[in-house]
Amino acid sequence: MSHDTHHDGPPSRIHWLLVALCAIAFAADFIYSRKLEKGVEEIEGIPGFYPVYGFVAIALLVLLSRGLRAAVSRKDGYYDD
């Protein structure tokens, strides 16, 4: 049994609000000169580093998790037999 219909449907107002907030947060990198963390200045200083890192990290996480599921998923009650 699965519910893969959780997430369909057109984007709601909340989704558009999130997109708008993301746009503002991304733009802030070009307006505000951030104080950089010692040791990672070169990469962290690239405008858009955190947005890109956050987005890609989750995408990687989810894709790799699908792989993990393929490897470790068994039927419910696997240990009861």
Add this chain to the structure above:
Amino acid sequence: MIEGLYPVLPFVVGALLCFLLGGIARKVIAIATPVVGLLGLLGLPYGTSFPVSFFGFDLILVELDKLSYLFALLFHIAGIIGVLYALHIKSRVETSAALLYAGSAVATVLAGDLVTLFIGWEMLALTSAFIVWARDSEKALAIGSRYLVFQVLSGLSLLAGLLIHHQAGGSLLISDLGVLDLASPGVPWILLAFGVKAGFPMLHTWIVDTYPAASATGTVFLSAFTTKTAVYALARFFPGTEELITIGAVMTFFPIFYAVIENDLRKVLSYSMINQIGFMVVGIGIGTEMAVNGAVSHAFNDVLFKGLLFMSMGAVMHVTGKTRGTDLGGLWRKMPITTVLCLVGAASISAVPLFSGFVSKSMIMSAALYEGHVWLWFLLLFASAGVLEHAGIKIPYFAFFAHDSKLEAKEPPVNMLLAMAVGAALCIFIGCNPGWLYGMLPFTVTYEPFTTSHVLTQVQLLLFASLSVVVLMKTGTYPPELVRENLDFDFFYRKGGRLLGWIVDNPIGRGAARLSRFILDEAPAKVLGLVQKIPAHPPVHWQMVLPGLLLLLALLAFLLANLF
């Protein structure tokens, strides 16, 4: 405050009274117990107190410094919240066990010597197993037993370690000990003991096995004490032990993948707990004053926000009887208060600025950079995004939003709501006034978390991670919730245990039975020339092997202690 009161005493007396009394009296005593304990703690002087003689040992029940005070305070707060949350339950076993369990955690962190610490350590194991068993089902019995095996192994390892350490001339007094060196005799055993309780990789499976299995109220207690006592012990004895950086990094990393595919939301939170402890272990491994401060404050915050999340899932379980993502959804209309309180926990664990996780996690990550651990920093940043995905979004989304499950639901009892409200209030209070908690930390370090740059980058990370989740869901890439069993490392001992059982039952058991029949019955019978019908010996059951193995380990430890 009450001067001259050992804070553990009220827990022992309270547990006894709660077991004997019922009705309103039990409720009043249950609530009063941690409060009186707290008053006792506030009356304790710094330094050594309560020396007692116990079977010829001179024990020191209390050695109070900033570190032990902070954890003891935390455990009293967690005790008060937990008891309030469980005020409606009728199980006298669970109430008494929970009070003794909280008291054991307090006893362990206040302990002034390793023997007292060991006694607290064992009491933690025993009392918490009763919380699991209090659910009173065959499954709970099996899970509680597996849990106890891990906890007893941890205890044995600690006993072995402290015996070897003592045999080699090491002091048992915590005031003498300072940081333990992994190269000295017995110390690896001590670290192993702490590692089992802290959920080190491959030793972690008891957490994800047990916490989703206890009652709604039981899990709230379980999640607060055992692992955090271990974090205390690591922070006390192993700061700056470099191996812990790697161990902690692995702990932050692998659970976030399991959390994506796990369906039982309390199991998601259990994986999340390992991930959060990973951050603390990393901080302790880095070992600088700022890193240890970060680790300790993160433990403090984690008890509050993870407790809040477990309470909100417990509330859902209490009113619907369900905790699986596939069964839940759309509850926010019926449980709006619980939803909001859960969201406060979700924001806190995700380290949203002005919520409690933000400052403590930032301290650990900044400390990593200050010590030049660049790759570690990238990894922790990845893990932080992962936390947002499973605890910040998945937990509230699948329970309260997503598709409408059409389940009958209403808000949980007032005491549950009140307990969650206290937890949420503390999460916001610490988030907005970090000075309160940070003034109590073991070291004085100036750290300014609320710089514009830092707040901006954290908000960017969280917003875009959220956007990523939405995009993955909308494109159908996000894995759907499935009713499945996801194999973890416990596969090896649960299946391996059965294999061992089969081997013991069949080749060994039958062979031994055959041999003994031959030696005891057949051979003499043949010798005597008598013919008789010989009854078959019953097969050996593998369950009987486990106590034997534990005994063997204890013997090994004893032998080793004598060798060194």
